[in-house]
Structure formats: structure tokens, C-alpha cells
Amino acid sequence: MFNSLRSKWISLLVVLLSLLMLLTGYATLKSMRANSLQQAEQSLNVASKVFQQALDTRAAQLTNSVSLLAADFGFRQAIATAEQATVESVLQNHGSRINAQLALLFTPKGELLASNAPMDAVDLGRLMSATGSNSAVTDTLLIDGQAYQLVVVPVRAPALIAWVGMGFLVDVPLAEQIKGITGLDISFIQLNSQSGNQLTSTLPAQTQQLLLPQLNNVTSLAGTTHFASDFSFITRSKPLDNEQQLWALLHLPDDRWLASYQQLRRQLVEIFAFGLLLALVAAFMFARSISKPLSQLSKFATDIGQGNAAVPPAISQDEIGVLTSTLVNMQHSIAAREQQLRQQAEHDALTGLLNRHAVEQRLPGILETQHGTLLQLNIIQFKHINDTLGLTNGDTLLQLLAQRLGHHQPAAVFCARLNGDEFLMLFNETLTEQQLVDLYRSLQPAYNIQNSLINLKIAIGIYPFEPGQGSASAALRRVDLAQENASQAGGGIAFYQHGQDETHQRELTMIRDLPGALNSGQLYVVYQPKVELATEQCHSAEALIRWQHPQLGFISPVEFIATAEHSGNISLITQWMLKTVIKQLAAWQKDYPTLRVAVNLSAADLLDQSLPEQIGSLLQQYQVPASALALEVTESAVMQDTNKVIANLNTLKAMAINLAIDDFGTGQSSLAYLKQLPVNEIKIDRAFVKDIETNNNDALIVGATVKLAHGLGFKVTAEGLENLAGLSYLKESGCDTVQGYFFSKPLATADFSLWLTNFAAREKPTMEVSE
Numbered sequence: 001m002f003n004s005l006r007s008k009w010i011s012l013l014v015v016l017l018s019l020l021m022l023l024t025g026y027a028t029l030k031s032m033r034a035n036s037l038q039q040a041e042q043s044l045n046v047a048s049k050v051f052q053q054a055l056d057t058r059a060a061q062l063t064n065s066v067s068l069l070a071a072d073f074g075f076r077q078a079i080a081t082a083e084q085a086t087v088e089s090v091l092q093n094h095g096s097r098i099n100a101q102l103a104l105l106f107t108p109k110g111e112l113l114a115s116n117a118p119m120d121a122v123d124l125g126r127l128m129s130a131t132g133s134n135s136a137v138t139d140t141l142l143i144d145g146q147a148y149q150l151v152v153v154p155v156r157a158p159a160l161i162a163w164v165g166m167g168f169l170v171d172v173p174l175a176e177q178i179k180g181i182t183g184l185d186i187s188f189i190q191l192n193s194q195s196g197n198q199l200t201s202t203l204p205a206q207t208q209q210l211l212l213p214q215l216n217n218v219t220s221l222a223g224t225t226h227f228a229s230d231f232s233f234i235t236r237s238k239p240l241d242n243e244q245q246l247w248a249l250l251h252l253p254d255d256r257w258l259a260s261y262q263q264l265r266r267q268l269v270e271i272f273a274f275g276l277l278l279a280l281v282a283a284f285m286f287a288r289s290i291s292k293p294l295s296q297l298s299k300f301a302t303d304i305g306q307g308n309a310a311v312p313p314a315i316s317q318d319e320i321g322v323l324t325s326t327l328v329n330m331q332h333s334i335a336a337r338e339q340q341l342r343q344q345a346e347h348d349a350l351t352g353l354l355n356r357h358a359v360e361q362r363l364p365g366i367l368e369t370q371h372g373t374l375l376q377l378n379i380i381q382f383k384h385i386n387d388t389l390g391l392t393n394g395d396t397l398l399q400l401l402a403q404r405l406g407h408h409q410p411a412a413v414f415c416a417r418l419n420g421d422e423f424l425m426l427f428n429e430t431l432t433e434q435q436l437v438d439l440y441r442s443l444q445p446a447y448n449i450q451n452s453l454i455n456l457k458i459a460i461g462i463y464p465f466e467p468g469q470g471s472a473s474a475a476l477r478r479v480d481l482a483q484e485n486a487s488q489a490g491g492g493i494a495f496y497q498h499g500q501d502e503t504h505q506r507e508l509t510m511i512r513d514l515p516g517a518l519n520s521g522q523l524y525v526v527y528q529p530k531v532e533l534a535t536e537q538c539h540s541a542e543a544l545i546r547w548q549h550p551q552l553g554f555i556s557p558v559e560f561i562a563t564a565e566h567s568g569n570i571s572l573i574t575q576w577m578l579k580t581v582i583k584q585l586a587a588w589q590k591d592y593p594t595l596r597v598a599v600n601l602s603a604a605d606l607l608d609q610s611l612p613e614q615i616g617s618l619l620q621q622y623q624v625p626a627s628a629l630a631l632e633v634t635e636s637a638v639m640q641d642t643n644k645v646i647a648n649l650n651t652l653k654a655m656a657i658n659l660a661i662d663d664f665g666t667g668q669s670s671l672a673y674l675k676q677l678p679v680n681e682i683k684i685d686r687a688f689v690k691d692i693e694t695n696n697n698d699a700l701i702v703g704a705t706v707k708l709a710h711g712l713g714f715k716v717t718a719e720g721l722e723n724l725a726g727l728s729y730l731k732e733s734g735c736d737t738v739q740g741y742f743f744s745k746p747l748a749t750a751d752f753s754l755w756l757t758n759f760a761a762r763e764k765p766t767m768e769v770s771e
């Protein structure tokens, strides 16, 4: 909380103000106090003067009276004649006339002639020392333990015959009298080290008790004295006698001189408190006036940062206003840049259409809730066009095509360029066949590139969708598959077919998993025996591949061989097969030296000119004679690039490897054409064999084929014999060997070895049994 700007402001202001007020207050109070003290001392001075005045008045009174007495003839006579009674009565009368408490008479030698107070030698001694000269003396003296203001006057006749004195008691009534004038309490103190100091005072008895112990060194405190706090007076002390044994103390109570000071102090504290409160309120309001717009600004900035719709606070005329407008400018530039970035991120720079990223962003929402049609367009052989016209013209062509797509009616929800020559259109309705044809036709008219008219072949894949039928990536894959089909057909329109997607997925899985599967034992070879009809012996077999996939289960070779051929992976399989089979042949050399095993080749294998060499080195490596290996190729594989294939086949045949034409009868080629092929054998397709015993045509075809093949010097194998009934037809037609479930299904290695042994050792020839 103390970190906020507001509290910092408040604290700073309050601290500064407090400091200022404390300093001012301190200075004011200090001078006030000094001033008050000065005034107090002034009052003490005045009181002291009044006090002195009173003493002086009394002294004058005494002097007058005593001088009159000393000059009185009768009195002098009485002294001279030593009339004790007269002297005493005259003294008495005179004294009481002026209310003197003391009246006395003594000789110059110090003998006491008369006195109304008992006096001891000490008193007399003090008295004598006071009368040093011949004139009148005024002093304050202790006599009989009492302090007196005393006047002593010489009595002459004309020589000095005696001293006469009168005195007033210095006591509480005197003090009360002066207090009546000055308003100050007055104390008198007699210092006496033996019997202790004695105090008479107008102060209350309790205060006197407090005061007395503090007066021990009153002599050293001559002047103005402050007593301890429990006795709250300032006091002016004043010695009364020459010996400084008698002192008068004038007391001014603290509360009197301090009262106004204290009142001022109280007022100052009040002012201080009020000022502080005022400062707090002002500081709070001021700080708020700064911190409120600041926190509004901060919220504004945070909103901008988070990309929320931020409303700027009102722009004031001060620095905060400047800051606000800076932030507003910033907000606008950020928005502009964001807009620009979004534009760049979502659009294709060449055509201005949406890009793939934008499509992936928008599709999910649309697919979730709407129905419509997704179209993917592709220019057939655009690469060729690009190569011929140049990249710049190719780009222009793409832009022209994009324009036509953009202007098409009904308008698409969006058009996008996915990459290269691939475009996507999304319609929020299910387009009719007519609408699709119209769209296709609208793209047909020639495109004008630098005054040359270019015609494009376009393939369009179509995927009509309903809400919630699948993810965006599924939709894109489906429309892509459809477009692929249209492309393969050389252009035009193709709809996505239900299930195509799953097939595609399965193919992708197979392509992905094949290389790993070859090394991990998922693939293995089975062998299907071929039986010679003439001898009823088995000297050959066909090797067939198998794949047990961990997720997809058993996959037919028809399926994954086709996939591998499509994806260009077939050579992986062929090489693996050749190696596995040749390795196995090496192992069988001892037990079955005459066994020949055929491996199937695909079209791509036959185009590979290194194939004969690879096979040669494998045979060499495993010490297997070339005559133990056979290869099967289909008619269609041979037809593709005849010269290359024939060259390869020639090399293989020269190596003494047996070559067979597989699936004979399913292609278009004639036997006459095959004549020029360097092969040893033809395998009549299962289609002609499987129903031979019931289908006359098949029997005729097989019979004719065998005759012709034999005429051309080929051996003939019939594939797919399943039952005994067909066997006699095959034998009748002159077939050399038969392969089929009738003799055995394809067998795993160990089972095949066992089958060979059992077959050789069997008792009755199969055909005998059948007939």
C-alpha cells in the first residue's frame, strides 16, 4: 500500500508539513517562553523594588522617630542622670507611637541601658558591630532569634553618651503587607548552620515544607532562581543584613508566568493538528487527482496489451493528457499493425486469396455448424506450363485463374490458394451438378498471357459436407483425394467417394510402416509347390510374401504390393524377397538340390538396370546356382518400356535364371508377341483354370494356349487348381506343371520342407487316385 504513488505523495506532504510546523512551533514557543520568563523576571524586579520601598519607608519612619528621641533634651537628661525608669518609659512611649516592636538603649561601650527585648551578648555584639561610625545606622539584625529592621542613632550631650535604637520585626505581617501590594508570596529565611534554617512565609505550610530543603545554598543563588518542578516557582532572593544571614525571597508561581505560554502552546498544538488534518485531506485529494487518472491510464494500457477493446480515459490538459494521447496513438498503431499482420498472415501474396493457414482457421467453425460444398481445383501439368512460359507468366496465369474464381457466381464463402497450383473454394450450399459443370466451364475459356491464349486443364475435387461430419483436416484430405482422382482422370470433376478416406488412411499407414516391418519380422515368405504332371514330382515352388501387421492384422499382398508400387517402395520388397529366398535356397541346397523357387517381380523392378547384377551378387554371396532361382513377370510389366525390359530379361536369362510370364491370358498381348520375349515359361491365369472342369471355353483356351506355347518353346504352368476334377483336364491339355490349393496352399518354410518330404514319399500317384 505504501508503494502506491498516492501514499507516497501523502506521506511526503505530511512529513514536510509536520517538519515545518514542528520547527515553527518550536521556534515560536521558545521565544514565547523566553519572553514570558523575561516578563516574569520583570514582575519580580518590580516586586523587589516595592519590597525595598516598603523597607525604606519603614527605615525612614524609624530614623525619624529615633532621631527625634535622640535630640530630646529630657531624654538626654534622663540618660545623663541615669534615671532608669524615665528612660524606659520614654523609650516605651516613643516605640509604641510608631508601632516599633523593638526599643533599646546602650552605652558606646556596649552596655545595655534599656531594652524591651531580652538580649544576650551575641545580640549585643552584633549590635555594636553595626554602630561603626557616629551617624545613624539602619540594618536588619537578629535579636533574640527574631529578625528586626533596626535603626540605631547616637545620643550626644554633646559628647556621645549612648546609642538609642528601634526596630520593626521582619515577619509574616510585613510579608503579607507587601504581598498585598505585589501579589507575590514572600518568605524570610534565617540561615543558621547549628539550629537549622528558619523560614517564615506567606506560602501555605505544605509548600514551605517543600521549599525549605532547597534553600541550603540560597546565598549562592542570589538573583533569580528556578526551583525544582515539584515546587513550581521562580524566586528572587535578596539578602537583608550585612552578614547575609537573613534573606527575603519573592515567589512568582510558574502557572502565572507560564499560563499564557501554555495557552499559546495548546493553541499551537491545535493549529498543528488542524493543519495536519487539512494537509492530509489536501494531500489525499491531490494524490487522488493524480493517481486516479494514472490508474485509469494503467488499465487502458493493460487493456491495449491484452488486446481487449480499450476505451481511453478523457484527455486532460496536463502531462497525463500527453501520456494518454501517446497511448491512444500507440493503440491505433498497434491496431493498424495487427490488421496488416493479420492480412499478411491470412492471405496469399500472389493472388490475394486466403492462404492455407487461414483456411485451417476458418474451416472448423463452418464444418461444425453448416452444410455446403468444398471444392479443390488443380491445374493439370502446371509444372509443364511454368517451364514453357516462365515463372512470371505462370504467376500471372495463377492470378487470372484466382480472379475467375473470385468473380464466380454464386459467390463462394471464400476462395483460397493452398499451394502452387492448388485452389480451394467453399460454398455454403450444396451445389447442383449443373452448377458444378457451369463452374468447370467458366474456367475453360483461354487465358490471355501477353496476347497468347493459354488453355488450362483443370481437375476439380468435390466434397459436399453436412454439419459435424469430421475435422477440417479430414475435409481437406477428402477433397484432396477427390481432386487427385480428377487429376488422374486427366481433368474434370470427381466427387469424394464414401470410404476413400479410410482406404487412403490405410495406405498411408502401410507406406509408413513398411520399412520398419521388413526389419522386424512382420513380413515373411510362404512357398507354394508346383507339381510336374508327367512325373508327379515337385521340383519347384513360388515364393509369396505375407504381412502380419500389428494393428491392421493380416494384409493381403494384392493390397500392400499395389500400395508399394504406387508409392515407389516396391524395390524394398523385391530386394527383401530376393535376399530371403536366396538365403533359404542356400539352406535347402543339401536336401533339395533340384528345387527351384520363383520370386515375383513388379514392373518397376524390370526397369531397374542394376537388377541382374544385384541378383548375381546375392547368388554368389549365398553360393546358390542361378538355375535354382526363377522370376515371374506379368505381361503388363513387360509392355511398359519394352526395350529396357527385354534387355534386362536377356541378361537374366543369360545368367540361367528361369523366367516366367505370370497371369497369362489377362493382358492384351498375344502369344505371337510373346515369342520375342526371352522367357522360359508361361503361367496360365487362375481365371482359366479354376472352373476348367465345368467351363468348356476355359478348357479349350487352356488346351490351345498349351499347344501354342509348346510350339514356341515355352513350358506351361496352370495356376489355381483347387480340385481333383480339374486335374485330368490339365493333364489332357498337356500342361507341364500345376500350382494350386489342390496340391497345397502356400506354406511356411518348415511346413513346406515337410510337405516336400511327404510328397516325395507318398504311395500312390495323385492322378491315379483321381481316376
Ligand code: C2E
Residues within 6 Å of the ligand: 528, 543, 544, 545, 556, 557, 558, 561, 573, 574, 577, 599, 600, 601, 602, 632, 662, 663, 686, 719, 720, 721, 722, 739, 740, 741, 742, 746
Ligand atoms: P500370383 O503371383 O498370381 O500368385 C498366385 C496367387 O494365387 C497367390 O496369392 C496364391 O496364394 C494364389 N493361389 C494359388 N493357388 C490357388 C488356388 O488353388 N486357389 C486360389 N483361390 N488361389 C490360389 P497371394 O499369395 O495372395 O498373392 C497374390 C498376388 O500378390 C500374387 O499373385 C502376386 O501378384 C502378388 N505377390 C505375392 N507375393 C509377391 C512378391 O513377393 N512380390 C511381388 N512383386 N508380388 C507378389
Ligand code: CA
Residues within 6 Å of the ligand: 542, 600, 632, 662
Ligand atoms: Ca506369380
Ligand code: CA
Residues within 6 Å of the ligand: 662, 663, 683, 685, 686, 719
Ligand atoms: Ca499368377
